[in-house]
Amino acid sequence: MNLARFPRRRYTPGFTPIEFLPHLTALLGGPEIWIKRDDLLGLAGGGNKTRKLEFLVADALAKGADTLVTVGAPQSNHCRLTLAAAAKEGLACRLVIEERVPGTYSPDALGNNLLFDLMGAQSIRTVPLGADFAAEMAIEADVVRAAGGVPYLIAGGGSTPLGALGYAACAQEIMAQSFDLGVAFDHLVVASGSAGTHSGLLAGLTALNAGLPITGINVRRPRAEQETNVHKLAETTAQLLGTPVPARETVVALDDWVGPGYSLPTPEMVEAVRLLASREGVLLDPVYSGKAMAGLIGLVRRGHFKTGERVLFLHTGGSPSLHAYARDLRDPALNA
Structure with missing residues (x-):
């Protein structure tokens, strides 16, 4: 291997x-x-998401990306760590949050939600359970491109x-x-x-x-x-x-x-x-x-x-x- x-x-x-x-x-x-x-x-x-991001962020950098776009649930560890990797690499990061249990996302919540704010998420947008993640991330990618940036999309959990x-x-x-x-x-x-x-x-x-x-x-x-x-x-x-x-x-x-x-x-x-x-x-x-x-x-x-x-x-x-x-x-x- x-x-x-x-x-x-x-x-x-x-x-x-x-x-x-x-x-x-x-x-x-x-x-x-x-x-x-x-x-x-x-x-x-x-x-665990850190191990996945080691390969995904390397690919993003190789492709000239300046913005990471990813998805997760409220209190998402994956979103927290993607934001951390973006901050470490000098990249922007945009999040799409799926409310798998309606009403569970609050920007004022503690835990990872607080860390989303501290680590400077460029955008946090919520969508309902069952949303088309690919389509939702494409919307964020279009916003990045319209501003002259280069997005890199990361699937939920980096999986x-x-x-x-x-x-x-x-x-x-x-x-x-x-x-x-x-x-x-x-x-x-x-x-x-x-x-x-x-x-x-x-x-x-x-x-x-x-x-x-x-x-x-x-x-x-x-x-x-x-x-x-x-x-x-x-x-x-x-x-x-x-x-x-x-x-x-x-x-x-x-x-x-x-x-x-x-x-x-x-x-x-x-x-x-x-x-x-x-x-x-x-x-x-x-x-x-x-x-x-x-x-x-x-x-x-x-x-x-x-x-x-x-x-x-x-x-x-x-x-x-x-x-x-x-x-x-x-x-x-x-x-x-």
Whole structure:
């Protein structure tokens, strides 16, 4: 797998840590639980989108772009990090925000919405659930061109074959760290949303013949739909890399922990966020990593992972949005 032939901007010096979680492991009483700290990636607040943007922004710069245009939900980590990359590179950035739950975007909200303002979004425009993202970004691109600029459009989550290369690179990183640590992992668990992270890992691990199965924890869609999306993007990512296409049966994206919908809190998510914060000092987010960890905890309690196995959880970041969910996450006993 030769990633060196693709232009790349580096926003993180070195590898992100892999750490053992002894207190969570002891509490759950099953497999060893480890964590890959992609919440510590570079750019403002870190998170998985940074890896994708390393390839996407390099492409934008190579094409002479002066403005990044992208889309996301309210409290979008992807929008936050795209803005951060734009600021770092001296580019403008325009956002299209899809209100997947009506009325959930407020320019006055804390969390990532505050950071959109601080990092100088040139434009923030909201659209309803189901809007045609390509058409909406084209509108923004036309505005940029009319002003004499050069736009570069980035799909939601940076989840294109080029963006997914960031997690093919992460697959290489995980295997190198596994060797250095002398720890062979039996399972990898990751949030599965716009599919770029899940698909990139799948393509990369397949190319490396790693034999490390991935369990995706879906945060938005029904399982069948999400698994189809993941496999399609893994296929096109593998084709870009020139490596074997992952088999369809290797794609798992469980939907048991989505709850009432994307970004909507669940008791299991709240438990997971509070457990990791109080037992390990690790901050998860309510939308992605919190629900993914809820899935991992649920699978341990079901006996899905065997005692003594080593499970690696990929922390996709997102903690800057925690403040926007304070009412859902606080312990009621503290306010009694």
